[in-house]
């Protein structure tokens with residue numbers, strides 16, 4: 001809970017908002033805000049709740065006996081895409097782990113820091129993690145993704161489980177499940193996890209979850225394009241401590257995929273003005289996307305030449321031009337480099353442009369209220385690493401009744417045991 005006094009909250013709010021914006025929110029004159037800030041007049045106690053709304057930090061949830069809100073932990077949290085899916089089902093985060101400071105900045109601004117937030121999960125003792133009902137982990141996909149594997153191969157390094165750092169992170173997840181025995185878990189990764197090392201990697205994962213940890217495990221590849229105009233296939237693995245009648249048939253995946261135009265900035269005067277973005281991505285006066293997102297002549301020539309070279313050699317590489325009725329390729333964490341996988345066509349007379357970070361947020365299904373406090377480079381990396389949030393929301397929706405049943409039945413779980421004994 002944010003127990004800070006009104007003046008402290010005012011200082012926090014001023015890091016993000018102008019005196020005028022705060023004045024509008026609390027129904028006062030900007031001069032009054034300045035007097036409060038300078039300590040010329042004391043901040044009224046009532047100011048606190050209005051500022052908490054601005055800081056998007058609701059009162060911390062209370063756990064009354066008999067309530068069945070789902071408590072979850074958010075591991076490899078990134079910017080909280082999976083978290084948002086579970087919050088939509090009435091879940092409360094009780095612990096987060098994310099070691100990247102830029103991602104942490106985005107995460108904390110959007111969700112607050114009302115619970116323990118730790119960096120590296122590897123050395124963190126599992127028994128110090130608060131009790132929880134559901135464990136969420138979008139563990140890093142680099143060792144399993146095609147790009148990750150080929151990069152590591154080219155560097156002569158091992159990949160997957162052989163890789164001593166990233167690949168073993170699954171076992172950190174397993175270690176925590178073994179110790180904390182949550183009622184359920186949701187793990188997310190690239191689709192390529194299924195075929196990595198001829199299927200051996202996935203077999204080890206399933207064996208660990210089913211045979212060692214004794215969970216009822218279900219998995220499925222889901223394409224984000226049911227919800228947003230992006231082809232993004234990810235494997236979702238869910239597990240329950242008890243046998244359930246969980247079924248993927250309960251998923252509601254909209255048939256008609258939305259098209260790119262639904263997430264692009266609107267140049268017809270209807271683009272909303274977001275106080276937290278101001279004109280960073282879109283010039284509201286001129287009604288244009290900021291020119292810096294249009295490719296430089298040099299980069300555009302390079303990309304065309306590169307694509308032509310590969311086309312001549314019979315390879316499928318190249319840039320991905322997209323139009324208002326397109327569904328894009330997968331947004332990658334490397335989008336900031338040249339943005340070649342998704343280039344927005346701007347007419348024959350203009351060079352194409354990249355998506356803005358706000359458009360990337362929309363492409364991942366994040367609401368416009370989501371704040372982007374980091375540089376474009378970091379923002380592209382963060383969204384490219386994240387999840388199509390509505391997919392998570394839908395999976396959380398079909399998991400929730402089973403978790404609620406287990407909470408209500410008050411099952412306490414079986415004795416803890418060591419995975420590696």
Ligand SMILES: C[S@@+](CC[C@H](N)C(=O)[O-])C[C@H]1O[C@@H](n2cnc3c(N)ncnc32)[C@H](O)[C@@H]1O
Pocket residue numbers: 076077078079080081082097098099100103119120121122138139140141169382385386387
């Ligand atoms: C694939 S991303 C997950 C993104 C997340 N699902 C989201 O919605 O943004 C994996 C994240 O794990 C973090 N990470 C990698 N190794 C870690 C470690 N040892 N401890 C904590 N975080 C780690 C990375 O910084 C990255 O943000």
